[in-house]
Amino acid sequence: EVQLVQSGAEVKKPGESLKISCKGSGYSFTSYWIGWVRQMPGKGLEWMGIIYPGDSDTRYSPSFQGQVTISADKSISTAYLQWSSLKASDTAMYYCVRRLDGYDYSAFDYWGQGTLVTVSS
Amino acid sequence: QSVLTQPPSVSEAPRQRVTISCSGSSSNIGNNAVDWYQQLPGKAPKLLIYYDDLLPSGVSDRFSGSKSGTSASLAISGLQSEDEADYYCAAWDDRLNGVVFGGGTKLTVL
Numbered sequence: 730e731v732q733l734v735q736s737g738a739e740v741k742k743p744g745e746s747l748k749i750s751c752k753g754s755g756y757s758f759t760s761y762w763i764g765w766v767r768q769m770p771g772k773g774l775e776w777m778g779i780i781y782p783g784d785s786d787t788r789y790s791p792s793f794q795g796q797v798t799i800s801a802d803k804s805i806s807t808a809y810l811q812w813s814s815l816k817a818s819d820t821a822m823y824y825c826v827r828r829l830d831g832y833d834y835s836a837f838d839y840w841g842q843g844t845l846v847t848v849s850s
Numbered sequence: 851q852s853v854l855t856q857p858p859s860v861s862e863a864p865r866q867r868v869t870i871s872c873s874g875s876s877s878n879i880g881n882n883a884v885d886w887y888q889q890l891p892g893k894a895p896k897l898l899i900y901y902d903d904l905l906p907s908g909v910s911d912r913f914s915g916s917k918s919g920t921s922a923s924l925a926i927s928g929l930q931s932e933d934e935a936d937y938y939c940a941a942w943d944d945r946l947n948g949v950v951f952g953g954g955t956k957l958t959v960l
């Protein structure tokens with residue numbers, strides 16, 4: 730059974746750093762792109778970026794380039810999303826997603842349960 | 851303002867059929883596959899339709915997708931109360947070089 734299991738909720742202060750994780754299981758982790766999607770409170774979905782764990786090829790949405798870092802450790806089948814200096818506006822639910830194999834670049838067939846990040850002073 | 855435009859809300863009675871539209875441009879819907887997601891309250895989104903009109907395994911055939919030019923639609927027939935959710939369309943955008951989502955449509959089953 731394919732699963733993406735994310736790390737737990739975080740409460741941080743502005744300016745702090747943070748790294749959240751997403752562990753894949755039940756499939757070949759290095760053969761599928763893993764992405765991140767943000768959902769701010771009461772708002773819609775926003776694509777942040779994506780990584781191919783097989784070779785660490787990483788792409789970012791222009792809106793998030795330079796704001797976050799996406800990485801992966803294929804030895805433990807885990808992808809990461811990190812911030813070096815959080816802002817209150819980073820408060821959101823973050824989902825990791827697996828991209829369907831093929832040419833449909835917006836088809837995410839498996840989603841993690843979400844990690845709620847709250848940034849408040 | 852989302853790149854893909856969806857109506858904020860739609861409503862229909864049980865057992866009826868409803869459609870949700872998604873309007874884009876030549877750089878996204880007009881040139882790439884469209885996908886649809888269902889997000890039940892408090893849950894992670896779920897892939898409902900991919901490659902414009904394909905159903906993932908396990909998704910009810912009451913759901914169907916279509917595309918024409920730079921617009922796409924999701925149709926839900928035989929509406930049930932458990933279909934109440936937010937629905938999002940998505941596509942790759944060649945100009946932005948990334949995935950774009952619609953703003954989401956809240957479906958209410960009256």
